[in-house]
Amino acid sequence: MGPMSLLRRLPPILRALLAQALGFAVLVGLARLGLRFSPFLWVLLQAVLAVFISRSLDLDPRWVFMQAALPFLVRALWGAPIPGWVYLGLFLGLALVFGGGLLNRVPLYHASEDAWAKLESLVPELPGTRFVDLGCGLGGPVAHLAKARPDGVFMGVEASPLTWLVAWLRCLPLPNAHIRLGSLWSTDLATFDVAYAFLSPVPMPALWAKALREMQPGTRFISHSFEVPGETPARVIPVKGREGSRLLVWDL
Numbered sequence: 407m408g409p410m411s412l413l414r415r416l417p418p419i420l421r422a423l424l425a426q427a428l429g430f431a432v433l434v435g436l437a438r439l440g441l442r443f444s445p446f447l448w449v450l451l452q453a454v455l456a457v458f459i460s461r462s463l464d465l466d467p468r469w470v471f472m473q474a475a476l477p478f479l480v481r482a483l484w485g486a487p488i489p490g491w492v493y494l495g496l497f498l499g500l501a502l503v504f505g506g507g508l509l510n511r512v513p514l515y516h517a518s519e520d521a522w523a524k525l526e527s528l529v530p531e532l533p534g535t536r537f538v539d540l541g542c543g544l545g546g547p548v549a550h551l552a553k554a555r556p557d558g559v560f561m562g563v564e565a566s567p568l569t570w571l572v573a574w575l576r577c578l579p580l581p582n583a584h585i586r587l588g589s590l591w592s593t594d595l596a597t598f599d600v601a602y603a604f605l606s607p608v609p610m611p612a613l614w615a616k617a618l619r620e621m622q623p624g625t626r627f628i629s630h631s632f633e634v635p636g637e638t639p640a641r642v643i644p645v646k647g648r649e650g651s652r653l654l655v656w657d658l
């Protein structure tokens with residue numbers, strides 16, 4: 407596999423940063439050669455290079471548009487009377503809320519209360535049943551299930567620190583709910599009777615392989631809305647929410 411194919415496999419955010427960095431490196435090279443342009447032309451050149459490199463790295467049109475706009479945005483804000491800590495604060499805030507799902511391309515959005523209720527009907531009515539929400543967001547499903555089923559044990563794992571904190575505080579009064587800060591990829595699924603995830607299409611093949619590897623026969627895997635390519639679920643349960651919201655259920 408050539409270096410370009412390897413680079414194209416990087417998450418889009420890293421490809422976008424790489425495209426801007428390579429574009430900027432070319433500008434630095436041109437400046438060192440003694441070329442002098444107007445500020446507008448430098449910005450335009452950065453935008454053109456970023457677009458060109460982004461397209462070579464297979465970024466989709468929305469990313470390419472943002473790549474073109476970014477140098478102009480930076481130029482417009484350059485010298486604006488905004489203190490540096492505002493940018494740092496915004497960056498940290500976004501990283502603490504969305505950072506956990508960035509590389510998997512999983513944003514933060516929530517299952518509806520209707521989905522919580524339907525999930526409840528999918529948790530076997532056996533005392534001590536263990537359930538895990540992989541990427542538990544603000545902890546809505548875990549808190550609901552822990553209240554509805556005091557005989558079960560409900561775990562959430564969340565990679566974004568601020569999101570984790572909200573879920574942890576929400577579940578603090580519930581003795582049978584536990585929220586862990588960490589990656590779903592380092593969570594051993596072997597001890598769970600039901601594993602549930604509401605992520606994005608990107609991690610589904612790897613998550614399915616993990617579930618098959620680690621979960622015991624007779625346990626249940628549930629995906630909110632996102633299919634596992636090539637794997638037909640045993641049941642599909644429509645739920646309220648965005649168009650096409652549903653629970654896909656596999657009995658392993």
Ligand SMILES: C[S@@+](CC[C@H](N)C(=O)[O-])C[C@H]1O[C@@H](n2cnc3c(N)ncnc32)[C@H](O)[C@@H]1O
Nearest residue numbers: 506507512515516517541542543565589590604
């Ligand atoms: C779409 S939200 C789902 C929230 C909740 N499970 C629900 O059904 O309402 C997905 C969450 O997964 C988290 N996430 C993404 N990748 C993760 C990972 N590798 N490990 C743990 N959490 C992750 C994101 O930070 C986000 O909060």
